[in-house]
Amino acid sequence: MSVLLNILGEKCPKCGKGKVFAEKGNIFLLRLPKMNASCSHCHHKFEKEPGYFFGSMFVSYAVAVGEMVLFFLIANQFIESYLTIVVLIGILAIVMSTFNFRFSRMLWIYLLDGKDKKI
Template sequence: MKKRNVLVNIFRLKCPRCHKGNLFTVPGLFVMSKALAMPQKCPHCHQDFTIEPGFYSAALWISYPIVVALLAFLLVLGYYLHESLKVPFKVLLPVLMILCFLLQVPIMRIARAILINITIAYQDDEMKQ
């Protein structure tokens, strides 16, 4: 089995060790119920996802620059929409704020996936034996 691309694995929210088990109990990026609920172990390779108490609080440091970059992109996009399409800021700003709010859960899930993929290395089935 070939090693999958780590970036693809992060966005698929899969186990960093086997790339098969789900990181979250409810799969998918856009989830509103039990958004950050994770199983104790990977259902496929039994990798422990609770590495240490407070481990996932470091995901806040990963999500912060993602949110800042997203907000900067949306503000630049809003500026160009305001200039070219003459969309008033009274309409544009609430839309951008709602969009940032709706993207918060997927960003937090991706940040957790990035953190655990940085910490735990991929192991091929052949390497385990």
């Protein structure tokens, strides 16, 4: 449970105290989230090598598809038009993009570099 809270709170995978992201980003202001290079508390390096977060794109894809399917299943109960649902799903994808970016990287970090991993 604490791992899930640390992932959602964007905490360091080693100490659980330092923040992974310096800025959360805002898609409406065209700002992407910015990561800290290392943990402010334990100095754990987040990006091990160039391209370390390449795999998190696939995690982001899976998370986004999951959100879209869930939204479709809920919206399909209340909205008749498929076109309206597709447009709303497009808006949802844009609004959730910075959250998905951060969430997928956090999942990637905890998957490869969690507390019990010895890298």
